[in-house]
Amino acid sequence: MSETEEMGEELAIATLPLDAWHRAKGARMVEFAGYHMPIQYEGIMAEHLWTRESAGLFDVSHMGQLVLSGDGVAEALETLVPGDISALKPGRMRYSLLLAEDGGILDDLMITNTGHSLYMVVNGAVKWDDIAHLREHLPDAVDMNLLDDQALLALQGPKAVEILTALGIRPEFDDIVPVDRLVFMQAGPYLWGEVRLGVSRSGYTGEDGFEISVPAEHVAALADALCANDAVRPIGLGARDSLRLEAGLPLYGHDLDPATDPVEGDLGFAISKRRREEANFPGAARILGHLADGAPRKRVGLTVEGKLPVREGARLFDGNREVGIVTSGGFAPSVGAPIAMGYVPRDHAAPGTALAAEVRGKRVPVAVAAMPFVPHRYVRKMGA
Template identity: 70%
Template sequence: MSDQIDFIDTIELLPLDAWHRARGARMVEFADYHMPIQYEGIMAEHLWTREHAGLFDVSHMGQLQLSGEGLDDALEALIPADVKGLKLGAQRYSLLLDEHGGILDDLMFARWPDSIYMVVNGAVKYDDIAHLRESLPDAITINSLDDRALLALQGPKAFAVLKRHTTGKWPLDALVFMLGGPFEIAGVDAWISRSGYTGEDGFEISIPAESAEMIADLLCAEPEVKPIGLGARDSLRLEAGLPLYGHDLDPETTPVMADLGFALSKRRREEANFPGAARILAERENGPALKRVGLLIDGKQPVREGATVVDSSGTTVGKVTSGGFAPSVGAPIAMAYLPLALAAPGTPVQLSQRGKIHTGIVTAMPFIPHRYVRQPKISGVTS
C-alpha cells in the first residue's frame, strides 16, 4: 500500500509520563518507551491488584483501526481467527502468522461499526503495521490511533470502581469477558472492553490521550485503586499463564507449540486457509516437537528467562522463556518449552542457571485460577 510510516529511533514518552514521575514511579526503557516499572514495589503492587484494583498504563501498545471493503476476508488471510463471525462489540485473541505458521505477534481485535479495532504489542507494533500494509489489499485502510491512550483497570474491585464513573447505551454490567462497547467516563468518550492480561476481572479503556491524566486521576482517587507498574504486570500475567511476545512467543513458535490452540477457530481449521495451516494442523494432529508448559520450582530461588532444562547427563532439552517469584503462589514459577515426552503435568525437571542446578515439576497453567466474568450478557448489548 502507499501509506508510509516514519520510524522513530528514539525513546518515546507515554501520555502519562509526567503523571507517573509525579507519583514516584521508577521509569525504565521498554518497547521504545519510558515505562513505570514500579511505584511502591512489585510484590505490594501485585498483591494489591489481586485483592483490590490496579491501574496500568499500556499506552505503548499499538491501537489500530482497520476498515474497507473485503476487510474480513483480507484479515482472515493473515490470522487464524473467525473474523466473519465476530459480532458487534465482541473481542477475540488471535495471532499474526508468517507463511510458515510462526507467530509474528499476538493481538486482540474487536468489531466496531464498519471497522475492526486491533491492539498489538508495543515492541513490534511498527513491524506489525508494516506487515499489515504489505499484506492487505489496497482497499483496506489502516489507521494508527496514535492520539489515544490505553489504560487497564484490573482486579476484583475494578467493576465497582468503573461503574461509578461510566454512562452509556448499556450498563457496564452488560459487558462480560471479551465484550466491549462505547461509554463515557466523566464526559470523555471511551471504548471499554472487559478484558486484560492479569487473569483478574477488569477492563481495558481506550481514550483520547489528552484526557488520560484526568481519567487516571479520577480512577486513582478511588480508595480501591492504585497505579501499578510494569513489574507487577509481568508477575501477574505469569501467574495467569499468559505468554509475553518476544519472550514466550516469537516467529520460531507456532500456536500449537505455544499451547494456544484455542486461537484456531473451528471453521478456520476446517477450511485450512490461514498462513502455515498445513504445518499447524499437522502439529495439532501429531503433536509439536516442543510445547510451552508451566513449571513449579523447588525452593525460593527463581529461575529466569534463558535458563535451560537439562537431562541427567546435563544435555539441554528445553529452555525457560519466563520466570520469577509468584507473590500469590508464594513460590518461584516459570514457563518453558519442553519436548512432549517431558511436558505432562507431574514430570520432574532439572534446570541449569548460571552453573547451578535447580529442580522443579511440570504443572498445568494457569498457576492461579482466572477470575474472568463470563455470565450471560444482557439482551441487546451487541445489537
Template identity: 60%
Template sequence: MSDTYDLARSAGEKPPVLALPLDAWHRARGGRMVEFAGYHMPVQYEGILAEHLWTRAHAGLFDVSHMGQLVLRGANAAQALESLLPGAFATLKPGKQRYSLLMGDDGGILDDLIVTNRGDHFYVVVNGATKHADIAHIATRLPAGVTLEHLEHHALLALQGPDAAQALAALGLAVESLAFMEAAAFAWNGVELGVSRSGYTGEDGFEISVPASHVEALADALLAQPQVRPIGLGARDSLRLEAGLPLYGHDLSLDIDPVEADLGFAIPARRRVADAGYPGAAQLAQAFAQGPARRRVGLLIEGRMAAREGAEVLADGRTVGTVTSGGFAPSLERPIAMAFVETALAVPGTALTLSVRGKSLAATVTPLPFIPHRYVRKGAA
C-alpha cells in the same frame, strides 16, 4: 483523532525513546521509569510485591499506552483479517473480542493481539515492541477498499482486579453490562471511551481506550477511588506469569508455532487446513496433524531461587527444554516458570531439573495457569 500510518516511518534509524502521554503523571507519583518498547515506562511505584498483591485484592491501574491501537475499515475488513490471522472474524459479532495471532510465512508467530468488532470497523490492539513492524506487515497485505489507521493520539489504560468494575461504576460507567471479551463505547465527561472487559493479569478487569488529551483526567478520577493504585511493569509481568499468559518475545516468537505454544484454542477447526488462506497455514495444518515435538508448560520450582529466561531444562542429565519466562510468584510465595519441553515430558507431575547459574534446581511440571483466572464470563453466577 487518528493518523493514517505512513510506511516510511517503519524505515530508517532507530527513533529516540518516547514519552507516554502520562509520563509526568507517573513521575509525580514516584514511578521509577525504565526504557521498554521504545518508551519511558514505570516499572514500579511502591514496589513490585505490594503492587502485585494489591491488584489481586483490589484494583491496579496500568498505563499500556505503548501498545498499538489500530482500526481496520471497509466492507471486506473481516475477510482481510482472515487472510492475515488464523482466527474466525467473519462470524465475530459486534461488541465481541477475539484473541488471535499474526503469523509468519513459515508458521511462526509475529505477534499476538486482540481483535474487537466495533460494528462499523474492527479495532486491533498489538504489542508495543512489535507495533510498527505489525502495522507495516498488515498495511502491505490489505486489499483495495480496506484501510488501516494507527490511533497514535489515543492512550490505553488497563484497570485490573476484583474491584475494577466498582471503581468504574463510581465514575458513572455501566461496565457491569459487559462480560469477559466484550466491548462497548461509553461516554465520560463528554469524552467517548472504548472499554473492553479484558486484560493480561488473570483477574477481572478492563482496558480503556481514551483520547490522549483526556487520559490524565481519567487517570486522576480512577486513582481518586480508594480501591485503585497505580501499578508498574514489574507487577504486570508477575501477574501475567502467575496467570500462565505468554509474553511475545519470550514465550512467543517466529521460532514458536501456536500448537506447541498451547494456543490452539485461538484457531477454529475450519482454519486448521493447509488452504485456509493466511500466512503459515500449511505449516500450521501439519503441526496440528503431527502434534508438536515440544510444548509450553508451567514449572513449580523448589527453594527460593528463580529461574530466568534461557535457563536449561534437564531430565536425566540431558537438555530437554528451555525456560522462556520465570520469576517469583507473590501469590504463591515461591518461584515459578514457563518453559518449552519435549512433549513426552510435558505431563503434569513430571520431575525435571533447571540449570541456573551453575546450580541445579528441582522443578515439577504443573498445569497452567498457576492460579485460577477470575474472568467474569457471560452466564456465570
C-alpha cells in the same frame, strides 16, 4: 559512550502521555518497547497483591491501537490470522495471532468488531513491524489507521467493576449495555462526561477488569479520577509481568516468537474450527499437522523447588541431557514460590515431569505444571 551518543539514545526513547503523571506518583521508570515506562511505584510484591485483592491501574499506552475498515475487511484479515473474524459479532472481541507464511507467530493481538470497523490492539515492541506487515499484505480496499492520539489504560482486579461504575461512565448509545453488564471479551463505546471512551472487559492479569481507550489529552484526568478511589493504586510493569505469569499468559518476544507456531505455544484455541476445516491461513499445513500429530515441543508451566527464581534463558535438563529452555520466570507473590514457563519436547510436557533448571551453574529441581498457576477470574456471564 560520548555525551552526544547518550543524548541520541535518550531522544530515541519515546514518552507516554502519562509520563509526568507516573513520575509525580514516584514511579521508577525503565525503557520498555521503546518507551519510558513505570516498572514499579511502591514495590512489585505489594502492587501484585493489591491488584489481586482490590484494583490496579496499568498504563499500557505503548501498545498499538489500530482501526481497520473497508469492504471485506474481516475476510482480508483472515488471510493473515487463524481466527474466525467474519463470525465476530459487533461488540465482541477475539484473541488471535498474526502469522508468518510458515506459521510462525509474528505477534499476538486482540481484535474487536466495533460494528463498523475492526479495532486491534497489538504489542508495543513490534507494532511498527505489524503495521508494515499488514500494509504489505492487506488489499488497498482496507484502510488502516494507527490511533496515536489515544492512550490505553487497564483497570484490573476484583473491585474494578464497582470502581468503573462509580465513575459515572455511561453507554454512548441506547443499545450498549452499562459497563457493569459487560462480560469477558465484550466491548463498546462509552462516555465519561463528554469524553468518548472505548471500554472492553478484558486484560492480561488473569483478573476481572477492563481496558479503556481514551484520548491522550484526557488520560491524566481519567487516571486521577480512578486513583481518587482508595481501592485503586497505580501498578507498574513488574507486577503486570508477575500477574500474567501466574495466569499462564505468554509475553510476545519472550514466550512467543516467529520461530514458534500456535500449537507449540499452547495456543491451539486461537485456531477457529472453520479455519481448521478450510486450512487457508498462513502455515496451515505445519500448524494443522501439529494439531493432528502433536508439536515436537510445547510451552509448559514449571514449578520450582526452593526459593531461587528461575529466569528467562535458564536451560532445562533431564539428567545430563539438555531438553529445553525457560522463557519467563520469577517469584510468584500469590503462589508464594518461584514459577516459570518454557519449552520442552513433547515427551517431557506431561504435568509432573521432573526436570532441572541451570541457575548460576547450579541445578535447581523443577517440575512441569498445568497452567494457570492462579485460576482466572474472568466474568464470562452475568452473575458469574
